[in-house]
Amino acid sequence: MGAFQLELPDGWAIHNVFNEDLLTRCNEPQFKRQHIKPALLPTIINEKEEYEVKEVRKHRKRGKGMKYLVHWKGYGDEHD
Numbered sequence: 001m002g003a004f005q006l007e008l009p010d011g012w013a014i015h016n017v018f019n020e021d022l023l024t025r026c027n028e029p030q031f032k033r034q035h036i037k038p039a040l041l042p043t044i045i046n047e048k049e050e051y052e053v054k055e056v057r058k059h060r061k062r063g064k065g066m067k068y069l070v071h072w073k074g075y076g077d078e079h080d
Helices: none
Strands: 003-005 017-019 043-045 048-050 053-062 065-072
Touching: none
Parallel strands: none
Antiparallel strands: 003 017, 043 048, 053 065
């Protein structure tokens, strides 16, 4: 067993050394439709991740509360 030290974006408050059992090799997509634009990194404010809502696409009553389908500013539909 071994460990890998990763380069992580500034602002990530996690340790950068991972056991190899927790990591999987990245395989290149085989088909064009599998290529997804990478998600933007969130804005860090007071050590918390912040995202901006572009629009609320759907909502429904769930128990005593509501459930929302949110489209995030700067993200594709696959991140809703």
